[in-house]
Amino acid sequence: MQDVIVIGGSYAGMAAALQLARARRKVLLIDAGQRRNRFASHAHGFLGQDGVPPARIWEQAQAQLLAYPTIGWQSGSALTIRGGKDDFHVDLAEGGSAQGRRILLATGVVDELPDVPGLAERWGQSVFHCPYCHGYELDQGRIGVIATGPMSLHQAQLLPEWGEITLLTNAALQPDTNQRADLDRRGVRIEETPITRISGLADVELADGRVLAFAGLFTATRTRPAGPLAEAIGCDLMETPLGVQIRTDDSKETSVPGIFACGDAARVPHSLSLAVGDGAWAGAQLHRALVWPD
Numbered sequence: 179m180q181d182v183i184v185i186g187g188s189y190a191g192m193a194a195a196l197q198l199a200r201a202r203r204k205v206l207l208i209d210a211g212q213r214r215n216r217f218a219s220h221a222h223g224f225l226g227q228d229g230v231p232p233a234r235i236w237e238q239a240q241a242q243l244l245a246y247p248t249i250g251w252q253s254g255s256a257l258t259i260r261g262g263k264d265d266f267h268v269d270l271a272e273g274g275s276a277q278g279r280r281i282l283l284a285t286g287v288v289d290e291l292p293d294v295p296g297l298a299e300r301w302g303q304s305v306f307h308c309p310y311c312h313g314y315e316l317d318q319g320r321i322g323v324i325a326t327g328p329m330s331l332h333q334a335q336l337l338p339e340w341g342e343i344t345l346l347t348n349a350a351l352q353p354d355t356n357q358r359a360d361l362d363r364r365g366v367r368i369e370e371t372p373i374t375r376i377s378g379l380a381d382v383e384l385a386d387g388r389v390l391a392f393a394g395l396f397t398a399t400r401t402r403p404a405g406p407l408a409e410a411i412g413c414d415l416m417e418t419p420l421g422v423q424i425r426t427d428d429s430k431e432t433s434v435p436g437i438f439a440c441g442d443a444a445r446v447p448h449s450l451s452l453a454v455g456d457g458a459w460a461g462a463q464l465h466r467a468l469v470w471p472d
């Protein structure tokens with residue numbers, strides 16, 4: 179019987195497990211290894227790890243965590259959660275199951291990318307969503323914003339901090355007169371010709387044959403929980419401006435007693451620092467829930 183089964187052994191899940199490990203609690207992490215930033219070669223904006231490859235940050239964190247004797251690790255996918263508080267069972271897709279008193283969902287989110295040929299192949303390399311993570315490296319160059327909806331307006335208004343901006347509306351956004359005037363004041367160009375595909379590093383091919391070359395592209399993705407686990411066990415979900423996430427209270431407990439959630443899956447906005455902070459808080463709250471069960 180584990181004190182806590184953490185589903186998702188990435189930044190948030192490991193940060194939670196670290197707090198529990200230091201309280202000598204028995205924790206099993208189950209991880210499918212599909213970290214959201216696996217497409218990027220370097221991570222930025224994470225104190226002490228700025229510019230380090232994401233895999234190296236993860237490996238270092240995992241090694242430190244596994245040094246604690248009460249921590250177990252299972253590579254694989256959690257398929258279902260059964261039971262209730264103090265007696266949960268997690269079944270793995272690869273076979274076998276684990277039993278625990280509490281569950282932590284640190285399962286992250288998936289990005290729904292716009293359906294533009296050539297975009298998915300460049301995701302995390304020259305197409306990004308977060309300017310704080312990848313804007314600096316574009317060196318104040320020409321940046322294209324590929325619209326997906328209302329959040330793209332916000333992105334186009336913010337991004338002049340990082341370069342010379344063209345908003346490619348691509349039939350996904352129609353700025354009104356006031357919004358056009360605002361973008362104009364910020365020096366943002368608007369290009370309304372539909373996009374045919376992306377080629378080269380970040381060259382946008384338009385339906386009229388023109389090709390616009392950029393140092394990098396941004397697009398506002400919509401996010402949703404990575405997998406159906408939370409919904410299937412009855413956790414409430416909620417809409418945010420960035421997509422759908424698991425609803426929790428301030429102690430990171432979901433609407434299902436004994437199941438907690440943290441990281442990208444259960445907060446906005448998203449970053450490594452915020453996921454780690456959220457995970458550390460969830461770990462401490464889980465510990466308190468074990469010390470003072472109601």
Ligand SMILES: Cc1cc2nc3c(=O)[nH]c(=O)nc-3n(C[C@H](O)[C@H](O)[C@H](O)COP(=O)(O)OP(=O)(O)OC[C@H]3O[C@@H](n4cnc5c(N)ncnc54)[C@H](O)[C@@H]3O)c2cc1C
Nearest residue numbers: 186188189190210211212214215222256286302441442450
């Ligand atoms: C392209 C890109 C680049 C980014 N670059 C940066 C950056 O430079 N700096 C920054 O601060 N942020 C960056 N981010 C954001 C950052 O990746 C996330 O905020 C962070 O990964 C969230 O951590 P997490 O632990 O909540 O989720 P994740 O890191 O996504 O991890 C979730 C884990 O849960 C596992 N999992 C899911 N379901 C199951 C299941 N059923 N069973 C077992 N395991 C499961 C997954 O396989 C995965 O390992 C970037 C995001 C993207 C998309």
